[in-house]
Amino acid sequence: MDFGYTDDQRDIQRTARDLLAERAKPERVRELAEAGRTDDALWRELCELGWPGIAIAEEHGGQGLGTIELSILCEELGRSLAPVPLLPTALAAALIQHGGSDEQRARWLPDLASGETVGALASGSDGSSDLVIGGAEAGVIVLVEDDGSARVCAASDAEVAPLASVDPTRSAARVSFGEAGEALGGDACVGLGHALVAISSELVGVCSRTLEMTVAYVKDRKQFGVPVGSYQAVSHRCAQMLLDTEKARSAAAFAAWAADSEPSLLAEAAAMAKAACSDAGREVTASAIQAHGGIGFTWEADVHWLYKRAQLDAALLGGGKRHRAQLAGILADRVGASAPA
Amino acid sequence: MDLTFTPEQTAFRDELRAWLAENPPEAKPTSGDEHDEFVWRRDWQRRLYDGGWAAPSWPTEYGGRGVKPVESAIYFEEIGRARVPFSANTLGLLLGGPTLMVWGTDEQKERYLPPILSAEEIWCQGFSEPDAGSDLAALKTRAVKDGDEWVVTGQKVWTSGAQFAKWCMLVARTDADVPKHKGLTYFLMDMEQDAVQVRPLRQITGEAEFNELFIEEARVPDANVVGGVGNGWKVALTTLMNERAGLGFALQIRLRQLLDDTIQTAAERGLLEDPLYGDALAELHIRCETLRLLAWKGLTDAERYGQPGPEGSLVKWLWSDTNQRLTELAVDIVGPEALTAGTDWSYEFLRARGNTIEGGTTEVLKNIVAERVLGLPRLKAAA
Numbered sequence: 001m002d003f004g005y006t007d008d009q010r011d012i013q014r015t016a017r018d019l020l021a022e023r024a025k026p027e028r029v030r031e032l033a034e035a036g037r038t039d040d041a042l043w044r045e046l047c048e049l050g051w052p053g054i055a056i057a058e059e060h061g062g063q064g065l066g067t068i069e070l071s072i073l074c075e076e077l078g079r080s081l082a083p084v085p086l087l088p089t090a091l092a093a094a095l096i097q098h099g100g101s102d103e104q105r106a107r108w109l110p111d112l113a114s115g116e117t118v119g120a121l122a123s124g125s126d127g128s129s130d131l132v133i134g135g136a137e138a139g140v141i142v143l144v145e146d147d148g149s150a151r152v153c154a155a156s157d158a159e160v161a162p163l164a165s166v167d168p169t170r171s172a173a174r175v176s177f178g179e180a181g182e183a184l185g186g187d188a189c190v191g192l193g194h195a196l197v198a199i200s201s202e203l204v205g206v207c208s209r210t211l212e213m214t215v216a217y218v219k220d221r222k223q224f225g226v227p228v229g230s231y232q233a234v235s236h237r238c239a240q241m242l243l244d245t246e247k248a249r250s251a252a253a254f255a256a257w258a259a260d261s262e263p264s265l266l267a268e269a270a271a272m273a274k275a276a277c278s279d280a281g282r283e284v285t286a287s288a289i290q291a292h293g294g295i296g297f298t299w300e301a302d303v304h305w306l307y308k309r310a311q312l313d314a315a316l317l318g319g320g321k322r323h324r325a326q327l328a329g330i331l332a333d334r335v336g337a338s339a340p341a
Numbered sequence: 342m343d344l345t346f347t348p349e350q351t352a353f354r355d356e357l358r359a360w361l362a363e364n365p366p367e368a369k370p371t372s373g374d375e376h377d378e379f380v381w382r383r384d385w386q387r388r389l390y391d392g393g394w395a396a397p398s399w400p401t402e403y404g405g406r407g408v409k410p411v412e413s414a415i416y417f418e419e420i421g422r423a424r425v426p427f428s429a430n431t432l433g434l435l436l437g438g439p440t441l442m443v444w445g446t447d448e449q450k451e452r453y454l455p456p457i458l459s460a461e462e463i464w465c466q467g468f469s470e471p472d473a474g475s476d477l478a479a480l481k482t483r484a485v486k487d488g489d490e491w492v493v494t495g496q497k498v499w500t501s502g503a504q505f506a507k508w509c510m511l512v513a514r515t516d517a518d519v520p521k522h523k524g525l526t527y528f529l530m531d532m533e534q535d536a537v538q539v540r541p542l543r544q545i546t547g548e549a550e551f552n553e554l555f556i557e558e559a560r561v562p563d564a565n566v567v568g569g570v571g572n573g574w575k576v577a578l579t580t581l582m583n584e585r586a587g588l589g590f591a592l593q594i595r596l597r598q599l600l601d602d603t604i605q606t607a608a609e610r611g612l613l614e615d616p617l618y619g620d621a622l623a624e625l626h627i628r629c630e631t632l633r634l635l636a637w638k639g640l641t642d643a644e645r646y647g648q649p650g651p652e653g654s655l656v657k658w659l660w661s662d663t664n665q666r667l668t669e670l671a672v673d674i675v676g677p678e679a680l681t682a683g684t685d686w687s688y689e690f691l692r693a694r695g696n697t698i699e700g701g702t703t704e705v706l707k708n709i710v711a712e713r714v715l716g717l718p719r720l721k722a723a724a
Contacts, residue, residue, distance in 0.1 A: 001343070001344060001345070001346055001347075001350070001411055001637055001638075001641055001643055002342060002343045002344075002632075002643070002645070003342055003344070003637070003638045003641055003642065004342065004642070004645050005342065006342075009342075028347050038498040068342060163401070174592060178521075191639065208463065211715075215613070215716070215717065218717065219716070219717060226718070227718045229711075229717040229718055230717065230718040230720050231720070232704075232707070232708070232711075232720060235707070235708070235711035235712075235715075235720075236704075236707040236708075236711065236712055238715055238717060239706075239707040239710040239711045239714075239715070240707075242651060242655070242710055242714060243655050243658065243659065243710075244716060246635060246651060246652060246655055247627075247628075247635070247659070250631050250634035250635050250638055251631050251634070253342065253634070253638075254344060254630070256342075256636055257343075257344050261343070261344075262344075262345075272626075272627050272630060272631075275623070275624075275627055276627055276631060283432050321620065323623075324619070324620045324623035324624055324627070325616065325619060325620065326623075327622065327623035327626055327627070328613065328616075328619030328622060328623045329619075331604055331613065331619075331622060331623065332608060332613045332619075332624060333612065335604055335605055335613065336608070337610040339526045
């Protein structure tokens with residue numbers, strides 16, 4: 001029983017945190033978000049470092065590491081809000097790697113691993129999706145339908161209409177496949193599990209950074225002659241933010257471990273993680289705005305970027321309610337299986 | 342990251358599981374008499390003792406197995422999973438013994454530890470007072486030196502097991518002229534004297550799990566001071582730090598069992614397909630599982646990094662809140678039976694109400710998290 005990272009994993013975490021602290025400073029993220037642009041220079045740098053391919057098999061040009069390593073990067077990207085399409089690229093790759101045919105893997109994974117091609121994951125129905133994160137830049141899009149079936153399609157064969165989501169730190173688009181694309185050769189469930197872990201981990205990073213900012217603010221901000229953080233109405237809110245964050249973190253860690261080491265647990269673990277992390281992301285960032293008071297509601301304070309990122313990540317592939325419904329089904333199956341015949 | 346047990350840990354678990362299967366406790370007495378129940382739990386502890394399973398985390402020199410915290414947590418998970426009773430002398434095993442191992446003299450360890458383990462002498466905890474709950478250091482029970490004895494007068498409350506106890510871990514004020522944390526001393530008080538009166542304290546479940554102690558000039562020999570005169574606060578903290586360490590793992594398994602029972606009942610009544618119940622049960626499932634993960638993470642991080650992470654303060658908070666939510670939902674699912682006096686469900690439901698108060702109120706736990714984990718400024722309180 002050991003929740004610790006290996007030395008190599010800790011190196012990845014430290015390197016990622018240091019690099020993003022340097023390259024994705026809040027001023028830089030704000031500048032790009034206000035201009036509605038992603039950070040091409042940073043993306044190229046991350047591609048050179050092999051980040052997009054971290055969890056893609058070596059035979060397809062990736063680093064062949066696991067979902068734990070991918071989740072470490074996603075958490076750091078969530079912390080920094082770096083405006084790069086790593087998450088959507090990793091999500092598309094997860095679906096193709098775990099649910100695609102050999103041919104589909106060979107066709108798409110090398111360019112996703114190198115970052116040559118940006119990926120995106122769309123979830124929708126009847127061949128279209130109204131909001132696809134990273135969709136405007138994507139070269140390949142995987143569409144997961146409500147019934148769990150998945151199709152992969154070159155973006156050039158689909159209708160892609162760029163749009164601005166509430167989160168301007170990433171591109172977005174409305175995507176329609178029509179009849180284009182081809183069904184993934186295998187079962188999309190495993191890939192979805194890995195994808196849910198990656199999104200959950202980004203949400204953990206968002207929560208973590210949000211809590212740090214909020215604690216720093218309420219220690220500093222004075223009203224009635226004392227720091228507002230000395231009032232229990234405020235400090236207990238912060239304690240609740242920590243509890244939500246740590247629950248989310250442990251659920252995401254369990255799911256990442258299951259993805260790499262105990263696939264039989266992945267479906268359940270991923271649903272738990274996505275429910276816990278989606279709810280935590282929304283609660284913690286909303287709490288942060290409240291704890292910041294009036295300034296938290298202004299464009300100039302940075303908390304709103306985190307709040308907005310949390311909304312999109314929480315909605316992506318379904319939030320708390322959808323995944324709890326999923327879990328309720330798993331619980332029902334389990335009771336049914338243990339019932340005497 | 343490896344969220345499985347090592348082969349050695351698995352072997353430890355399997356050995357204990359097999360022993361528990363072969364050595365079940367006697368059937369719980371049905372008389373409803375608390376003394377009968379005490380005898381049942383004492384006999385159970387003796388069976389554990391004879392099998393070498395009363396306190397595996399105690400060092401071998403004191404009769405334990407000297408196992409590490411992970412094995413100790415496995416022990417409590419298995420105790421919970423087997424649905425066996427808690428040992429009659431749980432407070433001695435978990436709090437008194439470990440406190441003496443840190444602060445006791447060699448003579449004290451030799452005299453007191455063996456009968457704790459064998460349940461020959463039962464221990465109780467005399468900390469809280471009517472006017473000193475969360476603010477424990479404000480306690481008023483006085484101890485005055487008289488020759489080579491101390492004379493103790495005061496009142497204690499929430500003293501579980503006092504009616505069966507031989508020894509009381511008592512914190513009393515020995516110096517009223519210094520700041521409140523500095524004037525305290527930790528004593529072992531003999532409960533078998535007329536100057537100590539035990540009065541049962543009936544709680545909302547109707548049972549009297551706790552007692553009040555009325556102490557009127559009780560005598561405590563100087564040799565029964567633990568950790569030195571005036572050092573009582575530090576010694577008491579050692580006791581409090583042990584308070585939830587082990588038992589938490591058993592309680593969290595019991596929570597899981599209660600949830601499984603609730604899910605089973607919901608399925609039988611066709612409520613599991615109802616999206617509202619499904620959502621609430623799935624949320625409780627997530628809470629139970631993250632609780633276990635947090636507890637294990639706290640424990641293993643403490644082993645790995647030498648200090649616990651933030652999880653320790655969060656686990657009791659999350660457990661108590663979850664147990665209340667679960668039993669409330671169970672009332673909805675189970676229906677009238679859960680509101681019928683004397684049923685197991687009505688007991689679970691009413692008993693859960695104390696969870697967010699006992700062993701540190703949720704409000705105090707939030708203060709601890711805010712001040713010690715997040716480093717927020719301390720609320721200015723009257724001295």
